[in-house]
Structures are given as structure tokens and as C-alpha cells.
Amino acid sequence: xxxxFATTPDRRHTASLKxxxxxxxxxxxxxxxxxxxxxxxxxxxxxxxxxxxxVMGYTLPPDSLVEAVQAYLQRHFAWTIEPEWLVWLPxxxxxxxxxxxxxxxPGDDVITATPVYPPFLTAPSHSGRRLVRVPMxxxxxxxxxxxxxxxxxxxxxxxxLMLCSPHNPVGRVFSREELEELVDWSVxxxxxxxxxxxxxxxxxxxxxxxxxxxxxxxxxxxxxxxLMAPSKTFNLPGLGCAFAVIAPPELRRRFRQSxxxxxxxxxxxxxxxxxxxxxxxxxxHAALLDVLRGNRDRVQTAVDAMPGLTxxxxxxxxxxxxxxRAAGIENPxxxxxxxxxxxxxxxxxxxxxxxxxNFGCAPALLEKALGRMSTALGKRSGAPTA
Ligand SMILES: Cc1ncc(COP(=O)(O)O)c(C=O)c1O
Numbered sequence: 001x002x003x004x005f006a007t008t009p010d011r012r013h014t015a016s017l018k019x020x021x022x023x024x025x026x027x028x029x030x031x032x033x034x035x036x037x038x039x040x041x042x043x044x045x046x047x048x049x050x051x052x053x054x055v056m057g058y059t060l061p062p063d064s065l066v067e068a069v070q071a072y073l074q075r076h077f078a079w080t081i082e083p084e085w086l087v088w089l090p091x092x093x094x095x096x097x098x099x100x101x102x103x104x105x106p107g108d109d110v111i112t113a114t115p116v117y118p119p120f121l122t123a124p125s126h127s128g129r130r131l132v133r134v135p136m137x138x139x140x141x142x143x144x145x146x147x148x149x150x151x152x153x154x155x156x157x158x159x160x161l162m163l164c165s166p167h168n169p170v171g172r173v174f175s176r177e178e179l180e181e182l183v184d185w186s187v188x189x190x191x192x193x194x195x196x197x198x199x200x201x202x203x204x205x206x207x208x209x210x211x212x213x214x215x216x217x218x219x220x221x222x223x224x225x226x227l228m229a230p231s232k233t234f235n236l237p238g239l240g241c242a243f244a245v246i247a248p249p250e251l252r253r254r255f256r257q258s259x260x261x262x263x264x265x266x267x268x269x270x271x272x273x274x275x276x277x278x279x280x281x282x283x284x285h286a287a288l289l290d291v292l293r294g295n296r297d298r299v300q301t302a303v304d305a306m307p308g309l310t311x312x313x314x315x316x317x318x319x320x321x322x323x324x325r326a327a328g329i330e331n332p333x334x335x336x337x338x339x340x341x342x343x344x345x346x347x348x349x350x351x352x353x354x355x356x357x358n359f360g361c362a363p364a365l366l367e368k369a370l371g372r373m374s375t376a377l378g379k380r381s382g383a384p385t386a
Contacts, residue, residue, distance in 0.1 A: 005291040028369040029342040035360030040284035046276030059268040065275040087244040095227040099194040101127040101258040104159030112162040114350035143170035166199040166316035173208040173315040201233035203316040234277040241270030295359040302370040318360035325353040339376025
């Protein structure tokens with residue numbers, strides 16, 4: 001079967017968050033993490049069937065979806081879970097905030113590594129927790145957790161570690177050893193781990209494998225809240241369907257209690273789409289990964305050729321993290337917007353001077369955007385552009 005990842009669907013006038021930000025302006029939006037691709041055909045068909053039924057009543061998570069998720073976790077990660085470990089959520093960000101509420105008390109510390117997806121930085125304060133940032137260590141090849149800084153950050157009120165794995169925005173797939181070190185730390189300090197694994201199916205390096213934190217052994221299983229969703233994998237973020245996997249009954253009870261009366265159930269279209277995706281979306285997904293690998297390589301080559309910019313190998317995600325500090329630009333996102341490309345602002349992730357580029361789009365659109373970035377930089381330096 002062939003899939004069309006070369007066409008850019010017209011998303012203008014569809015109330016798209018990504019495209020409407022720049023409505024009426026000639027700016028290519030490569031910011032928020034959704035892709036400019038239509039969902040797998042099986043998903044579209046399942047949605048048609050559900051809509052054609054015509055009755056849109058209150059809904060439960062279908063048993064057949066629970067079975068599909070169990071089969072998916074088993075097949076992809078050799079992870080055997082019980083149906084009752086699943087807690088359905090209308091989004092991962094909801095899960096990050098619920099985790100902060102469910103663990104510890106107001107005034108306690110929540111640790112995360114920066115840079116990181118912005119809701120990690122805001123969730124703790126929403127429930128009166130204190131955010132403790134541990135800057136990641138970086139060299140030319142990769143970003144990683146800084147274990148010395150992590151050790152120094154642990155205090156008597158540290159209750160929760162928020163882990164992004166694979167990591168947005170730095171694109172890392174953490175190795176078993178790296179994850180084990182984090183679990184060892186959390187055992188030593190009696191800390192719960194909230195592991196956001198929304199990008200787990202977007203590993204681009206063939207020699208890397210995503211390992212769910214909770215599968216690292218009984219100690220990890222008994223202290224981990226795993227957050228997952230089909231939304232990045234199959235490009236369904238507008239349907240609002242995600243889930244937490246929480247093995248320990250008491251932790252799960254606290255998580256559910258923190259949701260009570262506030263967090264709505266998942267809507268019936270989200271359930272229908274998710275089941276179709278997990279059951280029938282994998283050929284589409286394999287073709288997607290090929291396109292993303294090509295786009296990733298193109299971004300790496302093009303950015304390497306732009307003076308003053310540095311980027312790192314993207315092991316997973318469709319997001320490239322770019323350091324523009326050597327270009328001497330105070331706010332690079334603004335410069336690129338003026339040049340016709342909308343990127344995410346590094347400061348929102350905790351690091352000014354950086355930008356994040358979403359390459360989940362048709363290769364031709366990406367090429368146009370990279371050309372505009374090069375021109376924007378060239379104009380500033382007065383150098384000829386590629
Ligand atoms: C690491 C991470 N977590 C959560 C989300 C958002 O999840 P949701 O749309 O389900 O709230 C994103 C979206 O970009 C993400 O990158």
C-alpha cells in the first residue's frame with residue numbers, strides 16, 4: 001500500500017492551532033507538535049462508522065480498545081499490563097498535572113530536566129508544588145540527564161520526578177543504563193516517577209529502542225506513572241485520547257482521586273480512532289517513519305550549513321532542537337518568523353537562544369522553510385545565502 005506524505009493538506013480555515021497562529025501571513029508553521037499528514041485510512045473509516053451510527057451518548061472505554069492497547073504494549077515493548085492499570089485521559093498534559101496533584105502535598109518539590117516540553121514547567125505550580133529544574137548536560141553528540149546535578153537537587157521534600165522519554169525537545173531515546181540510573185536515584189530518594197512516553201513510537205534510529213521506564217523491574221513498576229497516547233504516533237492530537245498505566249493500586253487510587261469531578265472522560269470519537277489506529281495503523285506508521293527519517297537528515301544537513309546554528313541527532317520525535325546563540329541573535333524565533341518560518345521559542349522550554357523545528361510535514365514544504373531560514377540568517381550577516 002502507498003501513503004501520501006508528499007501533499008500538504010490545506011489546513012487553513014480549519015481552526016488549526018498550528019496554521020491559524022499565522023493566519024493571513026506568509027509564515028510556514030513548523031511549531032506545535034502535530035504533523036501535516038492525514039490520519040491512517042483505517043482511522044478515518046472507523047470515525048465514519050462511529051458517526052454514521054448517529055447516537056453520541058456518554059461512553060465507556062470499549063473492552064476491545066483495552067485489549068488493543070494491551071496487545072500493542074506487549075508486542076512493541078514486551079510489557080504485560082492488567083486492564084485495571086489503565087486510566088483514560090483526555091490528554092497527556094492533563095496526566096502531567098494530575099500526577100503533580102496525586103503525589104505528595106502542596107509545597108513539595110517536583111524535579112525535571114531542562115530544556116523540556118513547556119507543560120512540565122508549569123504543571124507543578126498549578127497544584128502548589130515547587131518546580132526544581134535540573135539543567136541537562138550537553139556535548140556535541142547528545143543531551144543527557146546530569147546525574148550530579150540531579151543528586152544535588154534531591155531534598156527532603158522531593159516527591160516526584162517528571163521524565164520525558166523519548167525527550168522533547170532534545171530528541172533523545174534514553175538507554176536502559178540511563179533509565180536505570182534514574183530509577184536507582186528515585187528508589188534512593190523515595191520519589192515517584194511520572195514518565196511521559198508520548199513519543200515512544202517515533203524512534204527514528206534503527207539501532208535504538210524505546211524502553212518504558214515501568215518495565216525496568218519491580219522497583220520501577222511500583223513507582224512509575226506512565227503516560228502514553230496514540231496522538232503523536234498516528235497524528236490524532238485533536239481527538240483527545242490518552243492513558244496512564246499505573247500498576248500500584250494505591251498510586252492509581254490517588255491518581256484517580258485527583259481527577260475526580262474535574263477531568264472528563266475521553267470522547268467516543270477519540271476511543272474509536274485510537275482502537276483503529278492501534279489495530280490497523282502500523283503500515284501507515286512504518287511509511288511515516290521513513291518520511292520522518294528523510295526529513296530529519298535534511299534538517300541536520302541544512303542546519304549544519306547555516307552559520308551560527310547547531311543541532312543534534314534526532315533519535316526520536318519529529319522535532320529538531322536548534323541552538324542559535326552563536327548566530328548572535330537575541331530571539332531567533334522572531335528572526336525566523338520575520339523570514340517566513342514559525343518555530344517554537346526556546347525560552348518556553350527553559351532555554352532562550354534556541355528554537356524547536358517540527359519536521360512532521362511534506363518534504364517540499366520543509367525544503368521551502370529551510371531555504372527561508374537560510375535566507376533570514378544570510379540577510380542578518382550580509383553573507384550570500386545558499
Ligand atoms: C512530551 C509531550 N507530552 C505531552 C504532549 C501533549 O499531549 P496532549 O496533547 O495529549 O495533552 C506533547 C505534545 O507535544 C508532548 O510533546
